[in-house]
Amino acid sequence: MPSDQELLRWSETLSAIARTGLGFTASLYEQERFQEVLSVAADMRATVEEGPSASEWLGEWMKSIGKGVPGYVTPKLAVGCVVGNDKGEILLVQRGDSGVWLYPTGWADVGYSPAEVVVKEVHEETGIHVEPVRIIAVIDGVRNQFTRVPLYSIVFHCRAIGGDLTPHPLECRDVGWFSRDALPQPLVGYDRWGPTAFDAIDGKPVDVTFDPPRTPVWRGGE
Incomplete structure (x- = not known):
């Protein structure tokens, strides 16, 4: 069934x-x-x-x-960002619609490259200026049960370079820096992205995470 x-x-x-x-x-x-x-x-x-x-x-x-x-109908594209600071903390936002915590993320806007969207979205949502460092994940939102809207998400690792914490008045209830032993709740999908995020923040080499093909591609199991 x-x-x-x-x-x-x-x-x-x-x-x-x-x-x-x-x-x-x-x-x-x-x-x-x-x-x-x-x-x-x-x-x-x-x-x-x-x-x-x-x-x-x-x-x-x-x-x-x-x-x-x-x-021609294709999945929507979202861009997310794992941001670290000099203390090894991660930047998280509490979403205004659901109240859950997650790294900053948003739809890819026309006219911007993915890296430019990241810089813009993080500043709009949190007040923090960032510098993109590398891509750490390309994921299928429906397959990972992040969303019921067909979308792919490109997740960047970025370095904070300035700004002050200022939550977006409509999109975010709160924003903050958090260490791995003091994370806010409810935090969405941390088991899937958290360890890789903190490895990236700590400067460790990380492979780009992606959803492996099912076998066969359409009807295969996970």
Whole structure:
């Protein structure tokens, strides 16, 4: 029996295939078939989580369809940042929407490189100026259960170079520097990213973390 997480992945994949097809095809027959696939995907999505109905999901997805290349559906891109200071502490933010703690992260904005987004996001969320050092992770948010929105996250290790702690009035409830033995709670997914983050802050060599391919790629287990 597939898990809710697997059903969510299948629903989002079918939705992406159908919306991309609708964005490229001029055939009325193919448009009808893709709309049927999109309806099935909406039924699946409404089944696995509370919230919008299948018809509401279908309506939202139909409104998002573009023509040609702009209509090719891909995962969203987020950029995160593990920031350390001279004391070996990590910079964490308490998110305004959920109240959970995590390293600074945000959507990648058009017109900026990933490293530029990191510099901008960290300063906006925390008031701290940073210098990117290296990429330490590229992860699938849905696969790691960080989000139910299809996205990839590029996580940088950055060095603090100035600024004062100032939480963003809308996006953050609080911000702070924390040692590994005095971390705030609730802290999201620390077991998956925490050890690598502190190794990077301590100057140790770290391999870039990524999600290994399943075997086979689509239907394989973890």
